[in-house]
Amino acid sequence: MGNSIQHLAEGVTVVASAKTRIEGKAIQQLQNSFQLPGMRRVVGMPDLHPGLGHPVGAAFFSVGRLYPALIGNDIGCGMSLWRTSLDSHRLSPDKIEKRLGCIDDALGEDWRERIASLGLPETGFESSLGTIGGGNHFAELQQIDTVSCSSTLSTLGIDKKHLLLLVHSGSRGLGQKILREHLDRFQHRGFAEASDECADYLDQHAKALGFAKANRLLIAQRIFENLRCTGAPVIDAEHNFLAPAIIAGTAGWLHRKGAAPADGGPLVIPGSRGDYSYLVEPVPDEASLFSVAHGAGRKWMRGECRDRVSTRSSAQQLLRTSLGSRVVCANKHLLFEEAPEAYKAIESVIESLQDAGLIRLLARMKPVLTYKTGREESR
């Protein structure tokens, strides 16, 4: 126990076992982020990887100043888990794929009332609601493969017979607009806690969180409608967001970028589309800034995936995974960029968190079908 917690310097910690390889560039970015004025403590998770200036898979605690660039453009991005009324023991992947169809277009007129009932403020990005987006976003049907804690599962209202839906999406163009407008004005300097800029950003940030959560709900509802089933929410947790926190007795701001909160109940930590996902009970721990990993973490940069992946697998082969699941991804770029080989094995991430005493396993899920996009070209 405890071998997975590495203190690199005063205030800079990485949670990763010896087996979990983390790129030097990501560590460098983490250390650079720690140098920001007011930054008190940073923690890299086992899925830490390089991002745009700042790393992904980390939590940052600052006092007196806030840094929107640390949250990134996809403010409010997160994972929501849903229980469907479909029986996982009697499923036909063919039928599911056919019924699901393409869910990339904006929701139609028949959704107007349901969207209005959510009471979202106007943002100008309404046409993105109910759509998954690109990058690492997905919707995945899963079934429970191994149960570690049946009592917690029953509290959550799920068991092996339920086909589950995991939705990973965020605030789409809205979060991007908020970050861009902020960076245009303040670059990477951030701002003081007691400032008009801060109040303005926090207001926009709250809108983006609401938009992203509504987006995951609408994606799920759309999928239930297409699959002709019903569904119920089990978990919804963001991994890109800002929250007030008290660390070591001092009030400040916790920035999470690709890090899930450990103080809000059970979480899903998903592997790549060809790997298992884990349902876990996080253990709140100040030393890890009340955070855990949000997924497997990239191993290969997007740009190098096409060459590296295509030497092993054809595009056709990538539509099926080694766990027997299928993949809906008509976009060739995404098909290669999001290949299971481009990600770390989820087991090493889970083992690192377990070894650090940060999670308790509840169940392991295996993918049935991962939906990315039905469109050939989204770029």
Place this chain on the structure above:
DNA sequence: ATGTTC
């Protein structure tokens, strides 16, 4: 990551 666009 992204209503991006020569």
